[in-house]
Amino acid sequence: MRVDGPLLLAPDLVLTPDGPMDHYAAVVSGSTFLAVGPAEQLERTYPHLTPVRLRGHILMPGFVDAHHHLTQTFGAALAFGEPSEIFRRLWVPLEGALDEEGVYVAAKLAALESLRGGFTTVAEAGTRAPVDVELVAAAARDAGIRCVLGLVCNDTDSDADTTTILAHAEKHLVRYCTEELIHPSLAVSVPEAATARTLRDTARLAESAGAVVQIHVNEHLAAVERSLVEHGLRPLEYLHEVGALGPQLLAAHATLLTPHELTLLAGSGAAVSYNPVASAWKGNAVAPATTMAERGIRFGLGTDGTRGDAFRLTEAAEFAQRLAYGLATGDSSCGAGWTWLEHASRGGADAVGLGARTGRIAEGAAADFLLVDVSGPEMRLSWDLPWELVRRGNRDQITAVFVAGRLRLWRGWPLDWDGPALVRRAAELSRDVLSRAPVTRAHPTSTAARHAAAERSTAQ
Template identity: 55%
Template sequence: MTQLRSLHQAPTLLVPEKVLLPEGAQTGHAVLVDDGQILAAGPLTEVAAHTKSLLTDANASDPNPKADQSIAEPVRIDLPGRLLMPGFIDTHHHLTQTFGKSIVFGEPSEIFQRVWVPMESNMDAEAIDVATRLAAWESLRGGFTTVTDAGTRSNVDVSAISDVTTDVGLRCVLGVICNDLGGGVRTSTVAEVVAAAERHLSRWDAEALVHPSLAVSIPEVASDEALVAITRLARDAGVSFQTHLNEHIVAVERSLISSGERPLERLARLGALGPELLAAHATLLTPREIRLLRDSGGAIAYNPVASSWKGNAVAPALLMHEFGMRIGLGTDGTRSDAFRLLDAAETAQRLTGGMDVIDSSAGGGWTWLEQGLRGGADAVGLSGQIGEISPGARADLLILNIDTPEFVPSWDVPWELVRLANRDQIEAVIVEGKLRLEHGWPIDWDGRAFLERAKDVSRRVVENSPITRIDPNAADHRARWMAEHGNATGSGSPASANAPRNGGAVSARDDF
């Protein structure tokens, strides 16, 4: 894989055992990459002929190039036993929340009130830098080459996020929060929110890996005027408008109490449903709301792991897919492992619907692969640019070792990627035509030294944040169980009999 380190320095012909195209994995294919872009993809003979034609045309246009400007034959890199595939798109993430990801195991819904807001409000520039780098690295390790950040609650400028993602080499659809309400009171004027949104939309033109997006945390924290203004701005600019929509029971009830409408119904009344919408979760939808969303052309970020860990429901993703709705997959910052996300996406649909009607296929495998790739690209407004291997697309690619027990024998690569693949098979992660990770580790910065720094900074932040947990950590949970059962298994510490029995809040700092 050392040859890949110079991938961005010259035109390169990648010749793997298989290339993943939308119609499936193809053998005998090649991909030509140059200047961060895919120039050609297809059967090796055709790509080689196309490459020769490109060189001939280029040399003909400048018959006397300077020595340092001459056009050379592409570097050919053969990749036997490897699958070349597009990088995955995470359509819903919270990059600055990574310090708390293992604090919220076992927690009920709406943990933002007890964990995320208290923690992010206490994060300084150094903490945001470290948290973002940790999350970005984990995303790349998990096969995500693009991540959609829903906006930080920290007071640090969002450039602190973009600087890190660009440095690490992660493509980022970067949201800025445009709330104008909080706690039932106005926190900003609509004019202030609009001005901040306009600044955000205009500041990233020179950044190849940063794509702006506008966000409202949940519809209830924006006035009618702000929702109309922000969605119109996003629509006119051709960028995504992100919001957590109909995610939890309490959120739907809160909206009903404050406005007499469910969150999605309110957006529909305001004319704020449209193709710019990227609705995170959308797990609690009535049939009417599904129709409204379908007719509007809005997109869904389906977050199956979040539903499993702390949700009230699972989005009807397979039904919406059959209705032709736009769907991408999101992690919600739970775990940044694309292959486990594919598995969760299929499994959640099979368990919540497929088994009831004896649908053993539940999407046929390819559906979830498609939603993790081209569907995700469409959902975040980057269709044709990422999530596929095709001429003109950006060279955001993964190289997987398929000469492994998981893929031998191999009969159906799309299904195998959904149910059998794992991130340990990812040998190289390429973004914008440049190698970023090799066997999960960065090639141009010291990952091991950074991990030590991340441990120190995360401990400082969490210990000093007013975080409240409902569920005890695993050790305390076990101790309570052992105490209730009188050490029935014969294992466990005698001290477990003295474990606390109350179910009240547990400060996170008690766990560190």
């Protein structure tokens, strides 16, 4: 496909904010959509552009991963089979063992996986690696993915004083405020990791800068209980108490919510990252996302670094709601398919603070989009495209990934840098990092567990 200069893309269908539109087209100029509308009309309006016919394809928004940990990629499979709150035993030690090259390679590997899975934007919740976060920014920039880049502002477990941490936060917000692909954000690991002053002031700084503060909130029973013991309040209630609950908050997980906390979220304008795969793999509960949608609570979908596959994420979002809530109430729809596509794109962009920029196919929006092949046997006999994308869509169908108007991946691999070489280097580095990182697992590998089960069976 020719990608230089303005493009008039004419697929079979365009997935717009109003739904799927047959015989639509889009004009991409620079980093944005210049026009979106009926193909015949755009061909008359832009006669100097030769239409690029994309038979058997749809043009749809790139997905937004509203919660990621880009520098945890080297140890992703270590989390399998582990109980909750693994960050203390796995992620903190692993990130602490990363050097500068390790941070860059791990983050770029995660970005590549995300792009391959259809994500054009990721929200990085803040690395604990002892390096400049510019390395994470450079990895995302070089990979070609849009990144909401969190800077960790914890001060209850830091050697730096609160004033210094807040000064660093201000500099971070200014440092990336004019970049095309990197968007600054602040982060606090969990409410207890920061003083009341830092929680309040990071909220103020982010709100002034039009950025978000990413905080893991009400994810695990242990965290809720610690907050009750220390403050007499649940984590979300505590954020409200100290003045940190507002439109600038991106609350990661928010799985264990009382009716009162749902009311606080709805009234505050705060956003949530609904992470269904993380709930299934290591959580204590599933966020009540269908209730959030009904209450008008802003939310996006996040992977939590589990796997960078957007179609499987949307399926998990619907599937988790069906199992956790729909079966008990006889709700066989649980969002009717379109809910999860919308919150994985436009709703996710809004949740991470980029709602005015990306997440939709519309005139003036950033040209962050996918070309998806729907000519195969899974989807050619289409009756309800949104439902089919959620339940039958697959990343193997993604022909092209564009971010800011540039072709970043073609059939799963970048064209302007060596993806396979990065994967090989990551495999080498990961072995070295994990040999040095003092990680602790509660369970053996699956192979070791199988052998142990066989031995028990033999002994009986």
